[in-house]
Amino acid sequence: MQQERGKRERILEAAQTVFARKGYYQAKIEEIAELAGVGKGTVYEYFVSKEELYKEMFKVILNRYTEYVMVEATPEMTTKEWIRHLLEMHLRYMLENRQHMPTNFGDLGGMDTEILGWMYDMRKRSVNRLVPVFQKGIDRGELKGMDPELGANLLIGMMRGVTLPLMVEGTYGEPSQVAEAMTEILFHGIAR
Amino acid sequence: MQQERGKRERILEAAQTVFARKGYYQAKIEEIAELAGVGKGTVYEYFVSKEELYKEMFKVILNRYTEYVMVEATPEMTTKEWIRHLLEMHLRYMLENRQHMPTNFGDLGGMDTEILGWMYDMRKRSVNRLVPVFQKGIDRGELKGMDPELGANLLIGMMRGVTLPLMVEGTYGEPSQVAEAMTEILFHGIAR
Amino acid sequence: MQQERGKRERILEAAQTVFARKGYYQAKIEEIAELAGVGKGTVYEYFVSKEELYKEMFKVILNRYTEYVMVEATPEMTTKEWIRHLLEMHLRYMLENRQHMPTNFGDLGGMDTEILGWMYDMRKRSVNRLVPVFQKGIDRGELKGMDPELGANLLIGMMRGVTLPLMVEGTYGEPSQVAEAMTEILFHGIAR
Amino acid sequence: MQQERGKRERILEAAQTVFARKGYYQAKIEEIAELAGVGKGTVYEYFVSKEELYKEMFKVILNRYTEYVMVEATPEMTTKEWIRHLLEMHLRYMLENRQHMPTNFGDLGGMDTEILGWMYDMRKRSVNRLVPVFQKGIDRGELKGMDPELGANLLIGMMRGVTLPLMVEGTYGEPSQVAEAMTEILFHGIAR
DNA sequence: TATGAATGAGCGTTCATTCAT
DNA sequence: CATGAATGAACGCTCATTCAT
Structure with missing residues (x-):
């Protein structure tokens, strides 16, 4: 037993x-x-x-990831602090788990429709967990008025966009710095 | 014959x-x-x-996509105009080609290492085509000082982040509006 | 289990x-x-x-054959007795195993180079097992001075030369008589 | 045309x-x-x-071979001379045509039953061409009383027995000498 | 007559799944 | 519960042969 x-x-x-x-x-x-x-x-x-x-197995990974990433994330944080923290933890996790969660996961592709659909559902959960964060940020006046789901999708996209090369090539230096740069861009844009 | x-x-x-x-x-x-x-x-x-x-086949798709997306993109455009245009065309293309270029493409996963490596190379090409755009924007003073590769990766990530649900669920309304919203966020951030 | x-x-x-x-x-x-x-x-x-x-499978056959053929072959025999015995047993075996070891085996042909090489090696082993027999015969003064390998190859050739029609047509009567005739020819020649 | x-x-x-x-x-x-x-x-x-x-193609080869081998073979020759000549020409031919008539031919094996049967027929023709030679030798008193078909089969076997290693390994020196040695053995046996 | 693009039967091999022990 | 021997559906690829040109 x-x-x-x-x-x-x-x-x-x-x-x-x-x-x-x-x-x-x-x-x-x-x-x-x-x-x-x-x-x-x-x-x-x-x-x-x-x-x-x-x-x-995918669920297990997702849970472990979520747990890891959400540690020390408190409701008192500002949205910016919260997201910055999310980004940093995400990068750390990915860096630490190159072995177990490499390029093959993360996004769909190459799989048949059934399992693909299931994985899309998993992805949606992540989005759904992020939407309230954006909503709260908007309500609090920290964020612009915007479609919170769009925000969530963009954030997730950005995370993946930077994770893939990070894992394959191992570049991008310190997670905290990259997270900082990403947060800055997400919050204040790339325009000068 | x-x-x-x-x-x-x-x-x-x-x-x-x-x-x-x-x-x-x-x-x-x-x-x-x-x-x-x-x-x-x-x-x-x-x-x-x-x-x-x-x-x-993948190359063919990529070429068709690139051609479609780059139509009317001129060097006289500001970086913002250029990216806004890219986003809109990207969304249009994806919407029009749901049949042929669905979730399975676009990102790796489920494939064995060899072909995966090849596909990552393909992705890199996209990044490499975007990097100079960011660089030029920085040089022109339109964009903040930043790692242009990070910018490229984030942009690509955002595109995918919004493409996936777009294709699976068909939401997000008019490409031009979504592109506009995305551009706004990318350039000026989500902070109020 | x-x-x-x-x-x-x-x-x-x-x-x-x-x-x-x-x-x-x-x-x-x-x-x-x-x-x-x-x-x-x-x-x-x-x-x-x-x-x-x-x-x-080929090894199995070869082993079974070798075992069968060599039964009761003792070192005390004269070379002539030994070879006569070999011939008789060979003929008996072939006759008894028409089903399992027909014309297709025994010699190369029709196969690609790799497996062909392997089979030639197998053949060589047979030759190598026969060479010392001839050598001993020569040393003992039973046989003429001659290249023992030539002798071995000739003997093997003779065996196959008579085996093929034996198996295909089933002629040649009693193995012991054919073996006797062959031995006589091999030892004393066809010349009158 | x-x-x-x-x-x-x-x-x-x-x-x-x-x-x-x-x-x-x-x-x-x-x-x-x-x-x-x-x-x-x-x-x-x-x-x-x-x-x-x-x-x-097989027929062509066989014809060319037969022609080559039989050149200068005259009815006036003694059986011994004739066979000695046959052996030498055979060895010469094989040596010269390693490229075109290697191990794959010569004997059956690996092929399906139909074509195999056909090839056995081809072989029989060779035997049938040799039988009269033996018969004549016997009639003339040059050879012992014996089954001429057995003689023919043994001769053919001996030829193949020495041809295979000759072609694969290229040993055995001068055709004329090997032919001589083989003839000696065939006619006077290996016994001392 | 000459060609080579097109074809599909055929086969060796893989691997998720089953089940007797 | 645990095992791994047994299975057979499935599939990528080959190649002798055909036939439109």
Whole structure:
């Protein structure tokens, strides 16, 4: 029983590594099983199918990410502080987890329609978590009047826009500085 | 007599549709051939392998996109005008080509490392085409002093950030209005 | 629990039959699998590839043959007795195994260069096993002074020369008599 | 018309090279066509199928070989002289035509039953051409009383037995000397 | 007659999933 | 619960052959 929990988690972790490294279709569940130190059949003891395993693993990552990123984010912060903090933590997380959450995740592509739809839903949740932040900022008078969803989508886009090269090439120096620069642009624009 | 000079093009077009609909791994050469109205073997007369076909098709899309988006973009425009125009054309293109260039493209994911690397290179080209625009804007005094590559990456990110929901859900109304809103935010920020 | 320890053997045996009947390139893995009473995939559980299966099967045959032929061959025999025995056993074996080791084996031909090289190596082993026999015969003064390798190659050639029609047409009567005639010719020549 | 003849022969010659180099199944008729300097379809203008081309080419080789080998073979020769001559010419031919008539020919194997049967017939013709030679030798009192077919088969076997390593490894020195040694063994045996 | 673009049957191999132990 | 041997649907790719020109 104790064992059981451990196994499920080991599979999930192995799935993370392998899916990240190979992508969904190239990942073989045998390899995941091996890396997890369990038999191939055991994977099916815990997860109905490859797809289910993928989704489950994705949720785990998302949760871990969310938790990590939201640490110390308090309601007292200004919207700017909050977003700056989000950006920095995001960059830190990505930098620290290059192994487990590389380019293959993050955005859809190459997958069939069904799983793709599911992943889009996941993405939407992120947006939905961000929308109230923008709304509150607007209400408080910190932000311009604007479509909060547009803001959220732009922010998420910016994050990904900078994350991809960051992970692939490892550039961009200190997360705190990049976060600062990004925040500045997002809040005050690029115009001189 | 190369018999039906359009064959290569028909295959490319079919590849577009099928790859877009199914993603790289789920797309079957046979289906592409059928849709193109040719025999399975014919595909291999024109393309060495599935992967090569994919890349070739991707280039075609990219070119078409670039051409479409850059129409009427003149060097006399201010950076702001130029980017606003880019955004609007981008949104128009995506809206018009939901069928052929949906969520599966645009970003990596689910593919194996080799083809993924190739696609990242493609993305980099886009960035590299944008960098000089930012640089010029800075030099002209239109933009703040900033890392032009960061700017390019953020812009690309924003574009994708808003494209995805646009294509999946079809929201956001008029491209010109959304482009306007995005430009405003990019240039003057979200801060009040 | 390796489930049915005979599975590998059954596949090997089926391979024997099918490869013999159809030749390397015409033999289909699926047919071998069927004949062995296993699924197509199972073949690949035990053998990496068609080529590997072929080689493995070939070794098995060769071993069985060698074992059969060498039974009761003792060092005390004279060279003549030894060779006469070899010839007789060879003929017997071929006659008994028409099903499994027909014309397709035994010599190269029709195969691509890689596997052909491997098979030539196999042949060489046979030669190498025969050379010392000739050498000993010469040393003992039973045979003329001669290149023992030439002798070995001639003997092998003679064996095949008579085996082929034997198997295809089934003629030549009693192995012991044919062996006797062959030995007589080999040792004392055809000249009157 | 003049042209026609030339084309057919060029195809035949190319077939020789390619079949020899690759074996029947690995040879691609496209490669043969290319080497012959004709279009792929043209091959089918002259030969019904790959198999027919193979057979036709085989006959050509056989004829050329027979012609070459039988040159200067006169009825006045003793059987021994005749066979010695045959052996030497055979070795010379094989040495000179390593390119065109290598290991892949010469003996069956790897091919499917139909073509195999055909090739066995070809072989039989060789035997049938040799049988009278033995018979005559016996009648003349030059050879022992023996089954002339057995003699013929043994001789053919010996020839192949020494040809294979000769072509693969290129050993065995001067054809005339090897022929001499072989004749000596065949006529007077290996016994001291 | 000559061509080579087009074709599709055919095959080796992979891998998610099942299930007997 | 755990396992891994067994399976077979699925697919990319090849190549002998056809046929319109």
